[in-house]
Amino acid sequence: MLSVTTQHQPQPRMRFLVRVLLIVVAALGMWMAAQAAVIPAKAVVAQFLLNSAFEASQTTGTAQKPWPWADMAPVARLRVPRLGVDQIVLSGGSGEAMAFGPTVLPGTAAPGQPGTTVLTAHRDTHFRFLRNLEPGDRISLETRRDGFTEYEVVGTEVVRWDAFSIRQAAGESRLALVTCFPFGNQAPTPRRYLVHTLRSQSAN
Template identity: 35%
Template structure:
């Protein structure tokens, strides 16, 4: 005769450490935390922080330009007083469009990095107020969207651009999108300004908007061009994205992933309160850095 012996599952004794979470699960949860931090960071960067960043850069550029105008050292050509090409991001002009309540410092260059700080002057065109066609480009939505309302300009509207040579007054002669006919070529000795931005839903540019304006004030002296028209790199063309591998973004992404995995691991090993205190600020800062580098990859007119 056999006697059945009933066994019961063994319970962990008090004080026995819980089974450790597998490494794969740590990585998966860390990746999800990284993704959440990245999405929140991009949202905050696009909707709020990029505009704050642009305004801060504009204040700095305005102080620099005002000082240069007072000293008579503001640039009036593609080169500085030593004959060197102007550095990208150098303040070169102040554009004032009363009907749009736009007052922005114009920087030299039109790639994505320059246009995060304000409108840019296309380097292979004359300075505003000079003979020929000058081109200014600006973002429509991100980083304050300084040129976001250009489509509201109407024929006959006037605005001014201040450079080291004085104030130039322009009158709008047309607003055009892709497929619209371009105005007649500018007459010799006359000046024109083209304002360029993006069209389409916010942060999802699908075309280019151009506002043509003729110079109605006296034409300034026009120095000889150093950069020939049509020779700019692709990164400075309308709707262009930064060229090359975004190494800063890659490094910040790696740091965010490591911090997120470490946060998940310490949550199980150390405790939730300690994890919140130590890792939430770190993950938030890293997520914001990644978001900033990600938005810099947007097309330059977005």
């Protein structure tokens, strides 16, 4: 008598479950890839809109919002030639503004005007470059009305947020850049990293 060996074939229900699982895993992978691409894409689009709004404000002479629901508008362009930094500075000082670029701290001088202008931004994005600034570095601030103002870095310091102050002397024009400290740490911190600059003598 011949014995016949039969191989058990996967049941239809098992094949269906395996197929569904593969589809779910593939869909999850595509969703995660899409999510990872959204943030850089949003950043690129935002920078394009900010630059367009700043150029439009220079043409019209009035502040132009980068998108209709924005609670801020571009007021200046910040450049650090040695580090290749080129950023649009925003008004308002709000959390939304800081998500897209440096912003003018309320209560300080407007960019390009006499007094001390204070700009602030996040330490892990737009103001990450502050740790690479050195005394003597040149910083350019371009506004829609006053053109270019050149500043020179004269020093840095770390202070508590409640001890933050700006040295001011009559007739001086200063730019201060402020972010949280230490760099590379996302935990809340009471310390601030402060870059002091003075208007370049050649710009007077």
